Amino acid sequence: MYDLETLKTFDLIIDARSPREFKEDHVPGAINLPVVFDDEYAEVGTTHRTDPMRAYQIGVAYSLRNIARHLELPFFRTSKRATILVYCFRGGKRSKLWTDALETIGYKVQRLPTGWKGYRNWVRATLEDVPTKLRFNVLSGPTGCGKTRLLHALRQAGAQILDLEALASHRGSIIGGIPGHPQPSQKYFDTLLLEEISRLDIAKPVWIESESKKIGQVQLPTSLFEAMHHSRLFSVHTSMAERVLMWHREYPHFGKDPVALVEKLSYLKSLVGGTTVAKWKELAERGDIDALFESIMVDHYDPAYTRSTNKNYGKLGEITAIHLDTLDSSYLAGVAAKLILDDDMLPAPALR
Template sequence: MPARPDTDQFQQLFLHDIPLMDVRAPVEFSQGAFPQAENIPLMNDQERHAVGIRYKESGQEAALELGHSLVRDSIKSERIAAWQDFARRHPHGYLYCFRGGLRSRLVQSWLAETGLEYPLIQGGYKALRRYLIDTLEAEVARQSLVLVSGRTGTGKTRLLVQLPKQVDLEGLAKHRGSSFGRTLEPQPSQIDFENALAINLLKTGTQPGPLYLEDESRLVGRCALPLSLREKMARSPMIILERTLDERIDIILEDYVVNMALAFQDRFGQETGFAQFSEFLRDSLARLRKRLGGARYQQLDSVMVEALESQASRGDLTGHRVWIHELLTGYYDPMYDYQLANRQGEVLHQGSLDDLLDWTASRPSANALTGL
């Protein structure tokens, strides 16, 4: 079988989730990579650092000589074996380094010496990243957006994921967007978030109709929405999900108390997990201390402590409904009303989850929906 050629067909790589072997050092990978990439480095962080110093002091030839002396014998054999394993698991994949230069070509040549021809990405990580930056800007400009809005606790994500064409910003950021929005999974780096967002926009760009996004602030946790997207969202039309206050309390109780407690206990064990869940919940409230004011914060914290004690000792969740009710009516709802009153975008429709699903299903096209 003839060897596959190296590629610069970046769109196809991302549209089809082609597996990618990233041979950069782990520290480079942690700063930014792609969802379908696996890090199997040519050099570890220490080796890369030493080679970089040698390059600055003595030039490329001396740096290459040091690199070969560091990655040899059993170390070289282990790394080649890992590359071979990836290539055999992903016969249609590609490899890359930072610029598609020395490191990726060295990995390619070492694999070829074993009889395994494996193609690389021309331009490497830098070219892929540039493509996604340009793609993100182009798709934001091109696509018609409709925001899913609603008060805290209405379950906007539950609606969003049922819509025909959507991108879940909170899912990509691994954060639910509020002071209580952290999860047990670490948030991605800003670059990883942007890369994943660009890929999702690229994929949805092939589908008809408007793109639905949850109405988010500038930050989703620590992940910042790109400026062009924020500006377009600020003037985009919206649909508003409505639920009763009791329904919203039920949703928050399920998502942020019951499910989070179970997640902590599954991860850390029942006793330690509940202790860490309690700390998580109280720390989330503490993040609002300045906005709530000292007296109101202390009162809510006391209610929360009692609720946690009742939950731990008797499985009684009633106390949690008290602080949730107070936060919704005294903090989140007034803030939402103020923000909605200052929005530019038109309200296209509002109603229950079923109402909005029926309404979105009846829309014939992006142009008919948004007028954009």
Template structure:
């Protein structure tokens, strides 16, 4: 068998739970987005892939291929052992190899493994075919009519925590921040590893599929972006036209929640960097005060000042853009908020 005699498989034929799916792209490509349950056995490291790309652009395709072959050759024994070990654990499962678009990387690996007796399939279209499937599902969802219940409230009102509780009790919650792995504010990435746009959209389609029988979705009142993630237009439209429930939580309780969430004792440097990025939006007097408070490590007061002079005014301004009035819900504890919300929501489901 030569390396060109490679069997192929389409995405519709892949058994995502049963097949041994191997992603041969670089670790960075894999981290950004990959097929569920795939195992990353990279043909090239991040640095090697970048070097090959540079040679391709600055010199020629032929020289880039030569460099790729020279880098790939010494890795064959390790690649073989890794795939052999995985196959032994998976038993009789088929092996599906993919790269970016079903091109040279996956074909090379599948063909080489075939030569040494490991039967493989190359995924037609690579990860791009999986990406297209996600986009098609989002397009279909955008044409579906659903009602939305929108949970709103100032920064620190524990909206995400409340939504998680509701989801755990079986309510049709679409936790956008959870799907993005980002809390939404300029501090939102701290302590988390945010997802890429592609990974977010896959997570979104997966959750929407789980909620396929729900005529109403419960979401948080997000802006157009969560960090670097762009929210689909159909969700934003649902938010604008949805039933809005405004959570009212005591100011100092909000401060304490923010303090416990971001843990200044562990994340002081990241918090200070985020505040620095906000400087252009803050008055000179406030910046001076914050600098002094940070120096004294008075982070509860720091968060209080940011709520009072930055987040709360911005929220008040944005809340005036809604077409309808909100239903207000005041609470002192999470348990109280969840029980009150459940009673409200059940009127509309």
């Protein structure tokens, strides 16, 4: 049952948990039809501490009313004998209430074994296993060098990619948050990651960016993090002028408010020194955005990235250098096509 292809065979997947639980994580393709809503769930829980029987009475009353309203949705207004999967936290009372109602109507219903909790355990176990079977090509390079743009060009050229920053809704580092796009919870990031990995062909290489263990507030599975560090490394090099332009594209909000950028980086004072932070502040206050972006890269991000690369990839053998003259999309398309062709001609690396 804990298989994404099997889950796709159902006409409808109902998550019977509260909206708060659903928002934190849910089975791909599920819709939230709560047996009890957040405030109702809290009321039942509070009552259960002193009067369990009364709590169940309140919960069942809410459940019957909520299920009755859900059954007015368009999906249930047909005579189709649909197959439906229902789950709650552990596959207990909430999913049973839904299952009993649906079976009475005549639907073919299954309950997810041990509910979302069982699904979550399966996700975690699978994420520790599947990455070890994949062959990665890792794009490395300092901030702003165009790794993400090259990764997308590789996808357009037909390569398999795994865009971790897109899944995490974050570009990495302390300033990598994307305005208006909050990060998923750790649990939902894992779900999204497994869904994406499940689409990959293990017989073909997967292009991926080098990332830290954490991307913003979410963390990579250990197996994936370690697999990246035993893979082919492609070191991307781009001129500083192009990198500054990339910063303008990637961080337009900091171009509009450079003082806020420096405030976010003020914690680096112990690493880069007070003189450097003072220089950043001066550049920000006078609006010299290009010089500010360049200094932040040269004085902090480039040395930090070099240290991280040497630590995590220092034991690798040959590293392929990629020199990008520009980050123009048509140019990157040509680079991507050549990378795919060259990689196809290389022998497959030995299994770890």
